[in-house]
Amino acid sequence: MYETFEHRADVGIRGYGKTMEEAFENGAKAMFSVMADIDEVKPIDREDVSCNAPDTDMLFVEWLNSLLSLSHLTGKLFCNFKVKIGDNRMTGSAWGERLDSERHHVMTEVKAATYSMLKVSREDDVYVAQCIVDV
Amino acid sequence: MDIKSLNKISDYIWEIPPEGEMRVPGRIFASEELVEELDDNVVKQIKNVACLPGIQQASIAMPDAHWGYGFPIGGVGAFSPEEGGVISMGGIGFDISCGVRTMRTGMTREEIRPYVEKLVDRLFTIVPAGVGSEGTIRLNQQQIDEVLVGGARWAVSKGYGYKEDLKYIEEGGVMEGADPAQVSDTAKKRQFREVGTLGSGNHYLEIQYVDEVYDEGIAQVLGLYKDDVVVSVHCGSRALGHQIGTDYLKTLAEASGKYNIPIHERELVCAPINSPEGRRYFSAVCAGINCALANRQVISHLVREVFLDVIPRARISLLYDVSHNTCKVEDHLVGNKMKRLFIHRKGSTRAFGPGRKEIPAEYSSVGQPVLIGGTMGTCSYILVGTEAGMNQAFGSACHGAGRALSRTQAKKKWRGDALLRELATQGIIVRAHSYSGAAEEAPGAYKDVTAVVDATHKAGLARKVVRVKPLACIKG
Incomplete structure (x- = not known):
């Protein structure tokens, strides 16, 4: 499950999951849902990323920012994600396809994932990963 | 916010007295109404900035201040390298050197009327904008380095504009001190096809006319008369700037720890100006500024070509180009001592008063x-810097209206296609690459730019010269 939330100038993104991995995956979906209607994106191509950071909060931002760079460099929109997290480092895969402005309903470009309202936490049995993205 | 917690200095200047770790007071330039509307988070951010090492005089907020990343958007902070001053990511932001450029067209509103629709359609086709758009310029690694060192001067040397244009850009169109080696390969690669693109979000290209002149004498010096048509472009350093921000967020987070700088909000990550990390970041920021200046220069050239093609007698001349997300080295009087300072302006426009050497001779x-x-349905303003602004806010003014509603709220309230039709009935032609993007940018989602500009004028930070209204607008 994922969602976006209100923020005065920009947009908040939030992913939920039974595991931290799933929360990261859904967080990525939330971010791409700001850029386009991701239900229209087909998971055709796979791209891989790996990143590390001093803590899990910063790891989440690293993950999102790595995806933004990758999306931009490959010209692709992503809709499905799979990650593995271990000891402040992670590897992840993203599935998607080349952006086609005729077919995809694009919205707003995301400049970066930020440290603002950044939180990766466990509430009862649910992991939550969230931050504000600068648009 | 609770206005009683502030010391009133004058009707338009409010002070947050130093408390806790604050090294200097906070100072808000705004009317009573704007102060009352301020988010408590903004006050917190003003205080956090006041705690940073080497800050001079005050942590400053402009009349359009709103909740940002580390610094408020509409924040100004001056730091002395001699006194342990820092350079902070939060004071510059992700869209390095985002700014506005305005060009005269040599045409009046009446003269241009028959051509507006044709102009806007051509501009919409020729100026790349929106998610995933690419420019016609293709660069390789070596060429992008030339852009990062040369700024708008690079663009002019490649035939995008005239040498004369450079005089009317801050720093003469090129920021000294840029070092492409401090910019990551990823950042550069992301820019290979992005030079000369507008972007999305609140970026725009507008055809406007002067509908009110407040100071005829100054307007004349700027070459502006009632009903004159101008073109304004709002955009920044595109993906390269965003990636520099992303890359250095991590570098500076580590540096803040290394140099034991207490950080009250994560986005305030910083490094001493006189440290290897600080110097590297500043060189990268200078490169980002040059990227933005080159970008706006290329877009101006596209505008010039379209105008000349549609109306051969049009004469596009640059009025000026300002950047409102920057860190620059400037000399300022602090007390009675002239100091060389690193001025952070996050969502704040440089507004130098008369006589400063940085201003073109004519102005x-x-x-x-x-x-x-302003916003696509309302109006924008042209002001000039003042002596009082130099003394009170290191020669800085506001940068825009600032949002009143979130993007989600705006999308719930307006539909992009209906909004565009509504604006069309008011005589404003809007072409948008995304309807939902246009809805997010609905005029009603912003604060009243007039209130912000009036407060800037009355606080003495800058003087109102003319107001311009849109005839046509292109959104990403």
């Missing part, structure tokens, strides 16, 4: 033009 007697963008 020297009136002050630097300050270009304030």
Whole structure:
């Protein structure tokens, strides 16, 4: 499950999951849902990323920012994600396809994932990963 | 916010007295109404900035201040490298050197009327904008380095514009001190096809006319008369700037720890100006500024070509180009001592008063033009810097309206296609690459730019010269 939330100038993104991995995956979906209607994106191509950071909060931002760079460099929109997290480092895969402005309903470009309202936490049995993205 | 917690200095200047770790007071330039509307988070951010090492005089907020990343958007902070001063990511932001450029067209509203629709359609086709758009310029690694060192001067050397244009850009169109080696390969690669693109979000290209002149003498010096048509562009350093921000967020987070700088909000990550990390970041920021200046220069050239093609007698000349997300080295009087300072302006426009050496000779007697963008349905303003602004806020003014509603709220309230039709009935033609993007940018989602500009004028930070209204607008 994922969602976006209100923020005065920009947009908040939030992913939920039974595991931290799933929360990261859904967080990525939330971010791409700001850029386009991701239900229209087909998971055709796979791209891989790996990143590390001093803590899990910063790891989440690293993950999102790595995806933004990758999306931009490959010209692709992503809709499905799979990650593995271990000891402040992670590897992840993203599935998607080349952006086609005729077919995809694009919205707003995301400049970066930020440290603002950044939180990766466990509430009862649910992991939550969230931050504000600068648009 | 609770206005009683502030010390009233004058009707438009409010002070947050130093408390806790604050090294200097906070100072808010705004009317009573704007202060009352301020988010408590903004006050917190002003206080956090006041705690940073080497800050001078005050942590400053402009009339359009709103909740940002580390610094408030509409924040100004001056730091002395001699006194342990820092350079902070939060004071510059992700869209390095985002700014506004305004060009005269040599046409009046009446003269241009028959051509507006044709112009806007051509501009919409020729100026790349929106998610995933690419420019016609293709660069390789070596060429992008030339852009990062050369700025707008690079663009002119490649035939995008005239040498004369450079005089009317801050720093003469090129920021010294840029080092492409401090910019990551990823950042550069992301820019290979992005030079000369507008972007999305609140970025725009507008055809506007002067509908009110407040100071005829100054307007004349700026070459502006009632009903004159101008073109304004609002955009920044595109993906390269965003990636520099992302890359250095991590570098500076580590540096803040290494140099034991207490950080009250994560986005305030910083490094001493006189440290290897600080120097590297500043060189990268200078490169980002040059990227933005080159970008706006290329877009101006596209505008010039379209105008000349549609109306051969049009004469596109640059009025001025300002950047409102920057860190620059400037000399300022602090007390009675002249100091060389690193001035962070996050969502704030440089507004130098008359006589400063940085201002083009023609404008020297009136002050630097300050270009304030409104929203697509309302109006924008051109002001000039003042002596009082130099003394009170290191020569800085507001940068725009600032959002009143979130993007989600705006999308719930307006539909993009209906909004565009509504604007069309008011005589404003809007072409948008995304309807939902246009809805997010609905005029009603912003604060009243007039209130912000009036407060800037009355606080003495800058003087109102003319108001311009849109005839046509292109959104990403």
